[in-house]
Amino acid sequence: APESLMQALEDLDYLAALDNDGNLSEFGIIMSEFPLDPQLSKSILASCxxxxxxxxxxxxxxxxxxxxxxxxxxxxxxxxxxxxxxxxxxxxxxxxxxxxxxxxxxxxxxxxxxxxxxxxxxxxxxxxxxxxxxxxxxxxxxxxxxxxxxxxxxxxxxxxxxxxxxxxxxxxxxFMHIARDVDGSGNYLMLTHRQVAQLHPFSSYYNTRRIPEWVLFHEFSISEDNSIRVVSEISPDLFMELVPQYYFSNLPPSESKDILQEVINHLSPVSTMKKEQK
Structure with missing residues (x-):
């Protein structure tokens, strides 16, 4: 579908895989060497x-x-x-x-x-x-x-x-696969799609009965009772440190986005002070 294609191009742009003309960037060319999803290729390159x-x-x-x-x-x-x-x-x-x-x-x-x-x-x-x-x-x-x-x-x-x-x-x-537990009982609202999901039963958190507030997930499955699979806890501070600013600004309004905006407001003076000290 045209919407899916546009979404895929937008995701590649957020991942810095495209240049200003919409062609693969140098970074995108290296990412394409891996027979993996673009997000996973990007994570491997970041791990270098x-x-x-x-x-x-x-x-x-x-x-x-x-x-x-x-x-x-x-x-x-x-x-x-x-x-x-x-x-x-x-x-x-x-x-x-x-x-x-x-x-x-x-x-x-x-x-x-x-x-x-x-x-x-x-x-x-x-x-x-x-x-x-x-x-x-x-x-x-x-x-x-x-x-x-x-x-x-x-x-x-x-x-x-x-x-x-x-x-x-x-x-x-x-960074496009982030969700927040909105009520303390494991109902995760995804930042991008505004859909609510639960942890997959195979999650280690499901096993240990611990419900982290902010998580990064590998995939979302509608067929498996709206569950998020392969989930790890992240801090909002770390998310805001690494998320592309223009991706964040394009997110739909939500309580989660407001909380993250507070994190930016809190972090900004610190980073400004560091620059001044240099």
Missing amino acids: EFECVDEMLTIAAMVTAPNCFLHAPPGTEEIALTRWRKFSHPAGDHFTLINVFNAFKEASANSASQCNNEKWCRDYFLSCSALRMAEIIRAELVEIMKRIELPISEPDFGSKENILSIKKSLLSGY
Whole structure:
């Protein structure tokens, strides 16, 4: 549909993938080297700047591969939730996916046979084929990075700086995928579409019963009861630091936008003072 095409072009423009004539910018040309959604390509390129490429490639592979969490057979749901809790990361689902991928790699390295590997996956209610697919995708992304001579930073997963860097990289690509819990009970209003969504049951937040106020989400699914999938907590301050100003100004009016405007008003004097001190 023409509206979808216009929306896609507008999104590419917000991601700095187009030049003033509407052609691919230099940045857009590099983004197009990756067989991924533009937002994900942008996040990978941002991770070069924020030095968390290793972790961002794992996230990209895990969200591109099929979902790795299996629907637990009736009567085993609580067992599955308990097993998944082992991988839960307080920073959110993107970080939980890194834990799952790293645990799978470790289990593969320690298992003598493919059968042991599959048993490990079954024990944790995880899809072995999805995780193998994530390994293949990640290896392909590493090859692309090497071919176009982009730096791959050393793994540093777990450090405070690394977690902040990953959030900055994700926000660089997914600033259009932000939602706010409007009533404290998990009803998330998306900034862009003004639609209300709930956390997907596979979210680690769903498992830990914690409801963050502001989140970045990978995708929104109408078919799965209006749920947002792969969700991580972000701070409004960090969002305002990285969001393109003209994208923010084009957002429809909302209480969430007013709150973010307050954040700008609060941040502005600080940044002005810093400039004056320089």
